[in-house]
Amino acid sequence: MYTDHMFRNEGEKSFLRNWSGSSCISGIANLAWKMLQAVNRRLPEGELPSPKWAPGKMLKSYERSAPTLGFPRVTDSLCPRCVPEVRNAIIKGEMDISALISGQPGEIKAHIVEENGRVLMRKVCDKHGPFEDVLSTNSHFTRRIESLFLGRDFKCAEDKDVHRHGTSTIKFGRGAVLTVDLTNRCNMMCNPCFMDANQVGYVHQPSFEDIKAILDRAVSFKPRRQVIVLFSGGEPTISPHFIEAVAYAKKIGFYRVMAATNGIRFAQSEEFTRQAHEAGLHGAYLQFDGTSEEKNRHRGVGNLFDVKLQAVENMAKAGMKTTLVTTIVNGVNNDGIGSIVEFAIRNIDKIQTIAFQPVSFTGRDEDIDDQTRYAHRYTLSQMVEDLKTQLNADWEPLRDWFPLSSYSAFTSVMDLLQGDDAPWGWSACNCHPNCGIFTLLVVNRRTHEFAPLAMWP
Numbered sequence: 240m241y242t243d244h245m246f247r248n249e250g251e252k253s254f255l256r257n258w259s260g261s262s263c264i265s266g267i268a269n270l271a272w273k274m275l276q277a278v279n280r281r282l283p284e285g286e287l288p289s290p291k292w293a294p295g296k297m298l299k300s301y302e303r304s305a306p307t308l309g310f311p312r313v314t315d316s317l318c319p320r321c322v323p324e325v326r327n328a329i330i331k332g333e334m335d336i337s338a339l340i341s342g343q344p345g346e347i348k349a350h351i352v353e354e355n356g357r358v359l360m361r362k363v364c365d366k367h368g369p370f371e372d373v374l375s376t377n378s379h380f381t382r383r384i385e386s387l388f389l390g391r392d393f394k395c396a397e398d399k400d401v402h403r404h405g406t407s408t409i410k411f412g413r414g415a416v417l418t419v420d421l422t423n424r425c426n427m428m429c430n431p432c433f434m435d436a437n438q439v440g441y442v443h444q445p446s447f448e449d450i451k452a453i454l455d456r457a458v459s460f461k462p463r464r465q466v467i468v469l470f471s472g473g474e475p476t477i478s479p480h481f482i483e484a485v486a487y488a489k490k491i492g493f494y495r496v497m498a499a500t501n502g503i504r505f506a507q508s509e510e511f512t513r514q515a516h517e518a519g520l521h522g523a524y525l526q527f528d529g530t531s532e533e534k535n536r537h538r539g540v541g542n543l544f545d546v547k548l549q550a551v552e553n554m555a556k557a558g559m560k561t562t563l564v565t566t567i568v569n570g571v572n573n574d575g576i577g578s579i580v581e582f583a584i585r586n587i588d589k590i591q592t593i594a595f596q597p598v599s600f601t602g603r604d605e606d607i608d609d610q611t612r613y614a615h616r617y618t619l620s621q622m623v624e625d626l627k628t629q630l631n632a633d634w635e636p637l638r639d640w641f642p643l644s645s646y647s648a649f650t651s652v653m654d655l656l657q658g659d660d661a662p663w664g665w666s667a668c669n670c671h672p673n674c675g676i677f678t679l680l681v682v683n684r685r686t687h688e689f690a691p692l693a694m695w696p
Contacts, residue, residue, distance in 0.1 A: 290654065292463040292664045294396035297654065303390025304411070306671060309382070310351045310358055315406065318364035321345035323605060340405040353378045372612070374673060377620040380636050381673070388672040389644045398460035415643070415668035416467045417457050418499075419450065421478035426503055429538040447480045447487075454488055464664040469524065471499040476511075482518050489519030492663065499524040499564070502550030509553050516557040523554060524594065527563040529575045530582045537571060555589040562592040569598075569617040576622065577629025584680075584687050595622055619676055632689075634678075639691035642672035 287297040307314070325344040328334035338344055349362035351374065358375035375381040392412030395402060402408045422444040445453070454468070468488045475481055475498050488496045498515070502525050505512045527547055528535045535543040551561050563583060567573050576595060583590045597617040600607050607615075623636040650665035657665075668675075679692040 288655070288659045290659050290661060290664065292461065292662060294393050294461040297651070298390075298393065300390065303392075305388055305390050308385040308388065308672065310353045310378070312351045314349050314351060316347055316349035316360070316362050317345050318347050318362070318367055319370060319605075320367040321347075321364060340403060343406055346406060373616055373618060375618050375620045377624070377636070380620045380623065380640075383637055384640065384642050384676055385672045387642050387645055389642070389647050389669070392464075392647070392667050392669045393462045396461045401456050401460055412462060412667060412669045413457075413460075413464055413466060414670065415666050416469050418469045418471050419453055419484070420471050420473065421445065421450065421475040421481060421484060422473040424477055425472060425474040425501075426477055427474070427501055427538065427540065429540075444478060445480075447483060450480055450484045451487055454484075454491060454493075458491055462664050462667075463662070465494060465666045467666070468493045468496045469499055470497070474501055474503070476500055476504040476515075482514055485515060485520050486518040495521045497522055497524055497562070499526075500550075501526045502547055505553050506546045506549035509556065512553045512557045512559070516554075516559050520559060522560040522562060522591070523550075524562045524564045525550060527565050527579065529565075529572050530578045531575075534572050534575050551586065551589050560591040561589055562594055563590060564594045564596065567595055567597050567617045567622060569615050569621075571615070573617055573621070573625060574629070576625055580626065580630060580680075584682050584689055587682050587684055587687075597622065623676075633694060634691055635694075639678050639693045640676045641678070641693075643668045643670055643675040643677050644672065646677070 287299065289296045322345045325334065325338075329336050329338075334344075347362050347364050349360050352359050352361065356376070356378055357373055358378050358381050359371060360374055361369070361371050363369045394411055395409060395413070398409075402410075420443075422442070424442060424444065457466070457468075470478075470481065470484060470488075472478070478484070481498075485496050485498075496519050498520060500523050502523070505515075505523065525547065528538065530544070532542065532544045535547075540546070554561055563579060565572070565576065565579055567576060579593060583593050597619060598604075598615060600612055600615075620636070623634075623640055626632075627634045627636065647667040647669060650667050653665045654661075680689045681692050682689045
């Protein structure tokens with residue numbers, strides 16, 4: 240979200256009349272285009288630079304590869320019943336962990352098909368039978384998002400000691416977020432929980448040396464791009480190594496260090512919040528299910544919304560920004576996502592981003608029955624329609640939303656402008672277009688009116 244600080248007529252109510260920043264945005268866009276043209280003129284065909292952080296020359300658009308897109312198509316998938324069986328066999332010592340690398344336990348093929356305006360995934364396991372789920376409730380929306388996929392980043396290089404994960408081995412780029420789980424303990428016990436914290440029967444809590452090794456490996460291969468280092472869990476702030484892990488990530492060069500948190504420790508202590516920020520914590524991904532106690536009641540804490548408000552205030556006092564992270568469960572809180580946007584707009588000085596995450600049935604919800612899964616399943620295509628309806632806004636699904644990877648077009652320009660000797664490349668998200676989407680809102684800080692950035696030609 241972006242805020243505008245320039246106002247012409249304090250008395251006018253209309254967003255477009257009151258929004259003097261629209262001309263500023265146009266000016267910025269024109270300047271960016273001129274800069275891009277200047278770069279193009281300086282770099283004749285075939286003479287793109289080879290920055291020291293990259294494994295080779297900068298990629299042209301036609302040199303970027305892409306996965307198979309469109310539908311129907313066939314893709315690699317997993318059997319949801321085989322996966323826990325394999326994991327439990329490894330934990331019990333009945334299967335060696337190397338099987339995950341050398342074999343393909345639980346892997347099956349899935350068919351992505353369009354049917355009655357929806358996009359479905361269908362797959363069959365020889366042992367457990369057929370499975371079906373909904374990827375999208377609007378095939379036109381999904382087809383547009385896939386058509387805007389920018390393409391993959393560089394192939395990874397100098398990573399033979401890092402990426403050894405069998406079929407799941409990362410082959411391109413490095414993603415935009417490095418998630419480091421500091422513990423599987425938590426100071427809450429709630430659903431949904433991707434980790435199944437406090438319930439697996441053992442404590443997993445890496446030592447500080449283990450944490451350092453993870454971060455060191457993350458900077459050991461190319462492309463050496465900046466990423467968000469996201470300390471997670473369980474609840475990362477209850478790890479005894481949280482503060483020093485933040486400081487070490489900052490020390491070795493990561494400029495944006497975050498914590499995925501329920502906010503309890505930040506709400507409890509301004510001193511802890513200050514220490515985290517001074518160590519290098521840029522902000523927090525704050526679990527945030529709604530703007531009332533009722534919308535947070537399923538977490539099992541009676542005053543959880545008050546806790547969230549205090550956490551946001553304490554982090555703002557310390558100089559940190561908050562990203563609201565909402566797990567959307569159909570029939571539970573999907574009717575309140577518009578109010579979350581309104582909350583963020585009213586608190587635009589403290590909140591910079593919202594990350595809506597349709598529920599993923601993993602961790603504590605791994606064994607969910609099919610009937611409940613069908614009832615609670617929620618897709619990105621439903622989310623964009625619900626936001627438009629709940630906010631009664633000119634916020635068009637087929638105009639204002641883009642695959643996450645598309646912002647890499649801008650960071651590619653920044654990579655060119657910063658020169659060959661830059662130690663790091665800019666962050667570049669090249670995730671699959673079905674994985675995530677984004678939009679940008681321009682917010683009038685004084686009137687709290689907003690509009691999607693893409694509505695301006």
